Amino acid sequence: MIKKIWIWFLLVCFAGNAAAQDKHPDADSIMLEVLKYRDWYGDYIREYNALVYIKGNTQVKKKNILSKYAPNYLYWDQKGDDSFIESMVKVHYASPNYFTQEIMALNGDHLRAEDVQDRLMRFLNVNIYNSTMFNDQILMPEHKKVFKYYRFKYIASQDTLGQIIHQIQIIPKIKSQKLISGYFYIVDGSWTIYRFDIRGKWEFFKFRVETELGLYQKEFLLPHRSTITFHLNLLGNEMVNTYFSQFEYQSVNSYDKHQKPAGTNYDLSHYFSIETDSVPVVADTLFWEKQRPVPLSPHEDRLLDNNLNESQTTGSPKQSWYIAKGLTVPTNFEHNQMQYNYSGLLNPLKLAYSDWDGVVYWQQISMKKTFGDGKMLRFNPAAGFLFQEKKLYFSTPATWVFAPAKFGEFFWTFENRNQAYNSTTIQEIKQFLPDSINFNDLQLKYYQHYHTYMEAKYEISNGFLVYGGLYYDWYIPVLDKLSKDATQLVEDRYRSFAPVIGLRWTPRQYYRFNGKQKEYLFSHYPTFMVEYARGISGVLKSNSYYERVEMNIQQKIPLNLLKSLHYTLAAGWFTNTESVYFADFKHFQRKNIPQSWSDPSGGTFYLLNSNWYNATDYYAQAHFMYESPFDLLRLFSKIPADIVSSRFYAGYLYMPVLPPYVELGYGVGNFVGNANVFVSFKRGKPEAIGLKFAFELNL
Incomplete structure (x- = not known):
């Protein structure tokens, strides 16, 4: 009799555990739901114009004599000092994945300006529902066939603004610069991506992109704020670039089922980056105080003052x-x-x-x-x-x-x-x-x-x-x-x-x-x-x-x-x-x-x-x-x-x-x-x- 009671007890416990496990969401199932609506959400935002505020600082952790001969594509300043930059950038997006940007104002040195224009905007301009990112350089887990390159792990869920958000870990199955790792934060029911935190390597740099997307009304599916970090550790030289950006939308056009599809236009000038030979440098403190959506930290204030002082006192580099x-x-x-x-x-x-x-x-x-x-x-x-x-x-x-x-x-x-x-x-x-x-x-x-x-x-x-x-x-x-x-x-x-x-x-x-x-x-x-x-x-x-x-x-x-x-x-x-x-x-x-x-x-x-x-x-x-x-x-x-x-x-x-x-x-x-x-x-x-x-x- 006692033996039968014990067997029934074990069966009830295992059944309870199985039921609990059934209630536990499956990461692959959640990602399949995201992929099911990928095309719809990817094309929902047809076009937008935004003004983006960007601020960034460079921290030099280690340097040696080789740093003086660093080529421009490493974005390493000859002086090798910490620095700060801020800019206002006009961004135009058109579906499915075309971005145009124009730097409207900039406060910082020339090399940091090149970094914003050539490197940062590549990582900032992202349609998370596209199968590739960063100028088609990296494969995203946004296609059913990428399951052979990625595996997914369920981490946790949390209540955010009345929505259940699932945290899914992205794990590449092979080591490659074409793949990323990190986390997607997915809204239960609508299966939209509320936030993503992805990491990878691009050329000599390790990068991390943390972006929060809008949940409601006019900012639905749109990037709201981002933090992007680049880490360079090469030949005894180490540098970390950290950029914060916040979007202010001027116009947004979303999907309209009554709108007739446009004819084929072979001119894509409107969809590609604007290359300018000169960048408008603005050092007016009152201008930037009005434009900043967030104040500068004391450390950023000191770096900005150092930049201004060096630009006034430092002569041109030696010809030798x-x-x-x-x-x-x-x-x-x-x-x-x-x-x-x-x-x-x-x-x-x-x-x-x-x-x-x-x-x-x-x-x-x-x-x-x-x-x-x-x-x-x-x-x-x-x-x-x-x-x-x-x-x-x-x-x-x-x-x-x-x-x-x-x-x-x-x-x-x-x-x-x-x-x-x-x-x-x-x-x-x-x-x-x-x-x-x-x-x-x-x-x-x-x-x-x-x-x-x-x-x-x-x-x-x-x-x-x-x-x-x-x-x-x-x-x-x-x-x-x-x-x-x-x-x-x-x-x-x-x-x-x-x-x-x-x-x-x-x-x-x-x-x-x-x-x-x-x-x-x-x-x-x-x-x-x-x-x-x-x-x-x-x-x-x-x-x-x-x-x-x-x-x-x-x-x-x-x-x-x-x-x-x-x-x-x-x-x-x-x-x-x-x-x-x-x-x-x-x-x-x-x-x-x-x-x-x-x-x-x-x-x-x-x-x-x-x-x-x-x-x-x-x-x-x-x-x-x-x-x-x-x-x-x-x-x-x-x-x-x-x-x-x-x-x-x-x-x-x-x-x-x-x-x-x-x-x-x-x-x-x-x-x-x-x-x-x-x-x-x-x-x-x-x-x-x-x-x-x-x-x-x-x-």
Whole structure:
């Protein structure tokens, strides 16, 4: 009898515990409710205009001699002292995730102003119901598919303003700068996010964003106040930036079921940030006392007084410091109304390596002058030295923008290219079987190649560009390949003069105006290009006659969860070749100066012998690049969290003189640099393997 009573007692207790657990909310269920209404809440606020007050202070915890040479993108002042800044910013939002900001007034130093404009606004302008944040840099737990990247834990509930608020912890399943951790505070029943406290890492900084959203009436779903913290701890230097902001809304437009949907507008100028060369600095204490929604703390008052005193007593930094810094890190400065960017003569980040080129060291300088009517003059010379080849490559592109609203440009460049051989060798190569070609047995006559190009470009209609220009090429025999007498022969020196015309068309091209300069943004359709060149003999001592045609199709297709697919399809051929010519294609050539990680794949095979680029009068190629922050990395738990992206490459090349050639590759990268491995195949059999590495911390 006692045994039966004891069993019944245990059953009742377990049933009670089970009932209690059933009443305990499940974090995944709550997040699924949030996701169910995500699209509705994400589009409920169609547009708003707000005036945002921002105040921030910088606390330097540790510093050493290296802090004096910190590049501008670290937002570290040369003096290395604590500082304070406040500003009034006009913010315009348009659904789904477009933000425009304009600094109306600022009280603080220039570097802190850049921090507000370039970094802080990136983290302040947030639609929490969007699947990505911070200019599409970080994946938010606002999509059902992110359950494989995040897990959720129920923490507690509390009563706030008569509402039950559930606290849900966000825990990333893998370490990645593309993911965040922290807490969502979710309103029971309506399943809106009342507050969020998220943390993560962006470039060199750890960040924390704490934002409170409105619950009722006109501030429903709108950010009310935020605190944003950046923490830098690098090479013995430590700094903490803390910013507080409060929103005052001037107008809010929310969803109206009776409103007719607007037609497609390809001009997105209204939806992107305004870039200004000058920031209005206001030091009037009465002005700021009226604008501040919250008073300054005694510590902030002292920092503000220190800023004012230093601005009145401190002279300009020593010229020797500017010179030393300019030698080692990228430098931006302005002189005689010209803007300059220089990569730094002794900058180790300008080194790159690949198995086929060896070590490469290159330099870049950018000069730009903008006139009041939007016209612009740009000069962007670059040079790179290939140690394995022991050769310097250079390029001197200059651009005069005469019609900024219509892409009206005059362009000129002078550069040297890879050594080349002429069409007589192409005829020799055609006599060989593709598998039997050995370039070392052909005794090729190589020529130094110098190229200059003048081009004019203009937009006929949105997305449709026409351009035309003149090519002029010199081909000079390489002395160690020919006898001294041979170099005297006229037929061993070649010049090519070729008028060029081309068309470029992107259907339904979205764009914006940055000031008066039109800029293309994106399209859901591919870009089509076609170019025709005709070599004319007898002009400027030209002795080559030919016709060249090239066509190119390329597109970037955004996929969900920060993934994308790039593809490039291209073909080109020479025809009507009535004389000796050089098969130099525009979209099929070797690039000697390392390309940025942000450049799409196309036109280059990384393991292909450079001799093949001149070995044919016809080619067809296809390149595909799939990019994702997680797909392969999440299979390995010990992969460094600082790797923010991975790429898969596939390239196919057809030439009549070459067996079907395929390259496959995989690369990982972040804001510092990228590393890649490639494998080439001929007739399906592996032929070569190579590595490539380059830094990304450029200008």
